[in-house]
Amino acid sequence: MDATQDKRLFLIDAYAMIFRGYYALIRSPRLTSKGMNTSAIFGFTNSLIELIKREKPTHLAVVFDVGGKTLRHDDFEEYKANRSETPEAIKIAVPYIHQILEAMHIPILGVEGYEADDVIGTLSYKAEKEGYNVYMVTPDKDFAQLVTDHVKIYKPGMKGGDIEILGVEEVKAKYEIQDPKQIIDFLAMMGDSVDNIPGLEGVGEKTAKKFLQDYGSIENLLANTADLKGKLKEKVEASAERGILSKKLATIMTDAPIDFHQEQYDLEAPDFEKVKEIFEELEFRRLYENMYRAFAPKGEPVQAAAEETVKKVSPQAEQLNLFSSFDELDAATSSKKDIKTNDHLYQYVDSPKALSVLVRNLLEKPALAFDTETTSLNELEAQLIGVSFSYKKGLAYYIPMPEDKQEAQVLLDIMRPVFEKEDQIKIAHNLKFDYKVLHQQGVEVKGKLFDTMIAHYLLSPDGRHGMDYLSEMYLDYIPVSIETLIGKKGKKQGTLRDVSVAEQTAYAAEDADVTFQLYELFAPQLKSENLEKLFTEVEMPLVNVLARMELAGVSLDKGWLAQESVDLESDLKKLEQEIFELSGEEFNMNSPRQLGDILFEKMQLDPKAKKTKTGQYATSEDILQKLASKHEIIKHILEYRQLQKLKSTYVDALPTQIDAFDNRVHTNFSQTTAATGRLASVNPNLQNIPIRTLRGQQIRGAFVAGQGKKLISADYSQIELRLIAEISGENNMLEAFNQGADIHASTAAKLFKIPIEEVSKIQRSQAKTVNFGIIYGQGAFALAEQTGLSRSEAKAMIDAYYETYPRLREYMDEQVKKARDLGYVETILGRKRHLTDINSNNFVVRGHAERNAVNAPIQGSAADIIKLAMIRIDQQLDEKKMNTKMLLQVHDELVFESPISEIEKASKLIKTEMESAYPTKVPLVVEVGVGDNWLEAH
Structure with a gap:
């Protein structure tokens, strides 16, 4: 483009460029240190600055849709009805983009009842008459209808690619038409799914291009449908009325009520200080410098330090x-x-x-x-x-x-x-x-x-x-x-x-x-x-502790795993035969499609069975669990899947993870995976060894101590419940813990208003479910599913729970309010969990953030405490020159390998350091076990 030409007006289609910026970074979104997604703001602003730097426009404006219904909705109520909800990050972005544009002294335009397309169309028409060369900055093909010798589409390149400028000849070549205005007929014929313009039935892009070559316009096509044949003729004639409507919907107006006063669109120097202030808030550290360059007079250095x-x-x-x-x-x-x-x-x-x-x-x-x-x-x-x-x-x-x-x-x-x-x-x-x-x-x-x-x-x-x-x-x-x-x-x-x-x-x-x-x-x-102390006193000292744990590794009993693999294979064969007998035929147990057909076509276990996007029946575990009472086969299928997972994921896989260097398994503990602050175990994941079933628990027996040594398992008892009592200050719960009471039995006694000694196993189990469910924001529906209660009974139990522990409800409300006010919640050591969705308009997204606002400080504080304990234990073992080694951390549990001669001393040291890792009103209780393998020790 010849940048020496005078009177060049650039009109930016705001939302098209904002969405483009957002989706360009969808796989690697830009997040601030507080977790705010700034992809849309950055993408739009960076494109704007690059445009100014490259093209040096004389005049510039940014055009927005102002929202609400437009004149097109009067003609067609379903216009743009298929548009999905605007992503939350874009809703957050728009006010910031307005602030940036105002600080850059760039006009923000929009007309109620009209789309941005119409405003751009009107201004392009009027500016051209005033002798301007107009560039419509947009990737939207609809604008091609406006292209003339002096009005062009300016399409910024993607991922650093070249820009594309579409004039009359480029539009004609790209869409195989004789005149840019035929784009209107092109869209009217084939429709536009983006804007929900219906078009003619049975006409796609290829057919629309042929029709334009043969007939020139949709009106001429409809006047000559006798030339068409078969089904296409029937479809075009049947949808003729909607074709004409589609042309009206696709036509960009050039008479919107907006005047063109050229002095309003002069490109001026920004308010640099104001822009800098906004960019600093958004953490756009280098974008300010780029902007300065875009406006700096030729030859002026951007920074004196650049000499x-x-x-x-x-x-x-x-x-x-x-x-x-x-x-x-x-x-x-x-x-x-x-x-x-x-x-x-x-x-x-x-x-x-x-x-x-x-x-x-x-x-x-x-x-x-x-x-x-x-x-x-x-x-x-x-x-x-x-x-x-x-x-x-x-x-x-x-x-x-x-x-x-x-x-x-x-x-x-x-x-x-x-x-x-x-x-x-x-x-x-x-x-x-x-x-x-x-x-x-x-x-x-x-x-x-x-x-x-x-x-x-x-x-x-x-x-x-x-x-x-x-x-x-x-x-x-x-x-x-x-x-x-x-x-x-x-x-x-x-x-x-x-x-x-x-x-x-x-x-x-x-x-x-x-x-x-x-x-x-x-x-x-x-x-x-205020994260420096957490970083220097917890996370950094932990690096060396974890390094030593990973280098130490843990021994596996390969013989036991080999035998267990044989036993599991035998059990799987038996289960498979039982399933085939119950279904009446043999099929591939590992094929969800074949299993779905057996359960829902042949056996008709659920007339309303759900299907996946590929059209096959859904057979996930949660779906099968709901059908467990309908037929014996479901219980067998669930057991088959459990045993198959045990065999493939653990029994057969663990031996392949043994390092030839020392015949031990060496996991990697990640400090940067879980947003809550918990450690994660990878390659292999030793925190995921199953414990819910007896057969799964047996796998821990494969983790063994070396010769002349034993394993020590030290596990915090109910630490998250103790911490929610501590942090919330709930007196009834604090009292129960301080008296050493069984918290679940104590809760059951209060809920059912009976003496604690009369609490049944079922009542204690229900109370336990509520105790732990509350931490994770569990509602009546989930509680009913887990306990077998009706929805109303579950709701009544939750209400009674909050009456029993009133400070918990207050604490939860306080945490949600804090998250709304500050954008984050904190653990006892100041670890922050940013919750950008806490004010979302989407109640599902907002509800998830609210549950995190309650749970993150509890789960994160438990993670903080065990990290402190690990650091202190490691220091003590080193200072006392003991040979006991820390091997594993599994959330609230630590596993050690200790020479038999140190077992008593090490067990006492570990328990003491874990229970005193952080000062609390409620006692932290640690249960310590010793054994030749992890199962015995746990």
């Missing part, structure tokens, strides 16, 4: 100059996109002498980011390929490690003082991995630890925490993809040893550089969000 640039090392990395100053480099201040365009100095160190110089410099730095490159993600077998360091934006060093172990050890010994320096901040992303890798090499990471992945998790627990994602999100920088160097994940993927040292340096040094920049960003945020 100096750094030396770029690309594509060839440079050797370290032993005589150069380490601090002569100034970090680049301009916003760049990737390693090819970003100012940086990445150097590799290839001699012990050079490394010694670097180490002396590194030891002087208060904070240091590091990263390790390895041959494997399994820390037990991984060999070091290289180590990188960074202590300043844009500056990093890479030390490639020789394959020869002795030569590698020489370099590690030179670096050892850096890693083991106590009074230095050590920064890494997913620090636990690097800690374990270096530990296996005989090097300990000491100092004040800072994991940028965990830091971001505390700031935004519901977000994504991968380094590449955070770099793009917060630094506007796209790191080098490992897959571009060594191939995609899979058996054929190589390692960094397969690429040149220059490429290794670019990739590894960049990781350290990005990590250091994220540290500089997140460290002050942790402080301002």
Whole structure:
């Protein structure tokens, strides 16, 4: 486009661009540290700024639909009736976009009763008459009907692609028509599902194009239906009236009641301070700089600090100059996109002498980011390929490690003082991995630890925490993809040893550089969000504890698992035969389609059986549970599925997870998976070992102690109930716990108004269900399903429960109000759970957020306490030089392996530290068990 042309008006179709921005980031939404989804705001604003920067329009306006019915609804009540509800993030976005546009002095337009299309159409028509070249900024094909020699569609590119400008010739070629106005007939014939324009029956895009070539317009087509044949003729004639209506609906008006006063649309300089204030709230850290550039006069520097640039090392990395100053480099201040365009100095160190110089410099730095490159993600077998360091934006060093172990050890010994320096901040992303890798090499990471992945998790627990994602999100920088160097994940993927040292340096040094920049960003945020104490006193000390647990691993009895697999296979065969006999025929038990046909076609167990989107009957567990009383076959099918899952997921799978390095299973405990603060166990998941059925519980028997040792299981008793009593201050519940009463029997006695000694097993069970259900916001319907009570009986029980424990109801209401006022709730240690949907107009979404507002502080506080206990126990075992090792954490339970000689001492220490991990009014009670395997100990 010739940017020198005068009088260029850009009219932006607001909602089209807002939705486009939202869906462009749907898989990787932008979330603020408080959990707010800003994808729509960012996408729209970024496109707007890029447009201004690229095109330098003389005049500009943004046009919105104002909501409510339009003139088209008078003609066709179902117009746009099929539109799904606007996503919550877009509803939140629009007021912010209005604020940004006002601060940028960009006109916001809209006319009641008319759509944005009509306003744009009218202004385009009037501006063209005033001698303007008009660009309609939209991806919507409907606007093609407005295109003339001076009115064009300006379609921004997707994912960095080129823009597309559609003039008369482009529209004619794209839609195979003779005149842009024929787009109206095109839409009238084929209809438009987006706007619910019905069109002619049986006419799609291909047929509509042919009709236009043959007849030119819908009116001419309908006047010559005699030329058509068969069913198509019948369909077109039968829908002729709606075809004419469709043309009216598809026609964009050019006479909406809005005037064109050109001075109102002059592009002016924004209120920079106001824009900056809004962007800071939204955490758009680099967008302000881009906006400044878009409006800065030619030749004016965006920032004075941008006068100096750094030396770029690309594509060839440079050797370290032993005589150069380490601090002569100034970090680049301009916003760049990737390693090819970003100012940086990445150097590799290839001699012990050079490394010694670097180490002396590194030891002087208060904070240091590091990263390790390895041959494997399994820390037990991984060999070091290289180590990188960074202590300043844009500056990093890479030390490639020789394959020869002795030569590698020489370099590690030179670096050892850096890693083991106590009074230095050590920064890494997913620090636990690097800690374990270096530990296996005989090097300990000491100092004040800072994991940028965990830091971001505390700031935004519901977000994504991968380094590449955070770099793009917060630094506007796209790191080098490992897959571009060594191939995609899979058996054929190589390692960094397969690429040149220059490429290794670019990739590894960049990781350290990005990590250091994220540290500089997140460290002050942790402080301002009052999360620094939780980070430094809980999450960071826990990293080393978890690393030692993972390295220790746990032993499995492979013989027992092998025999159990044989027994399960036999039981499954018997069950399968019983099911076939009950159904009257054999079928594939693992085919949901065949099972559904047997149950609902042949056996007619449910005349209103639900079907999936693919048309087969739904046979999920919850559906089958509801049918359990209708036929004996259901009980057998459910049991078959349970045993099959036990066999495939645990009995057969666990032996394959045994590490050849030490014949033990090594899980990975993630601190950044569960938004509540709970730890997660992956590869394999040892927190999911089944306990609900007797057969499932037996699997714990496969986890065994080593020779001369036993397992200790220490489990918090009813910790979440105790904490809800503690946090809410419910006196009746506090009194029961402080008296050591059976809380479920005590609750039952109060609910049924009987002495505690007269409480039956059924009544206690019902009270237990209510006690735990309340924490998770359970209603009468769910309680009725779980207890067998009627809906009215369940409701009466819940009402009686709140009468018994009145402070619980008050506490729940207070938590929901707090979430509405602040946007988050907190645990006892200040861990935040952001609840962006707490004010949603959708009652289902809002209800979920309200339940989280009640539950998150309880579940999160329990997680906080067991983490404190783990840290204290680990410290005590170390200080007392005991050989007892912590192996597993399963929510409220810790599992240890202890020499027989330490069992008594270790059991006492563990119980004491867990029960005193955090001061509470209600006693925390821990039950300790000992056994040769986990089942016996639990």
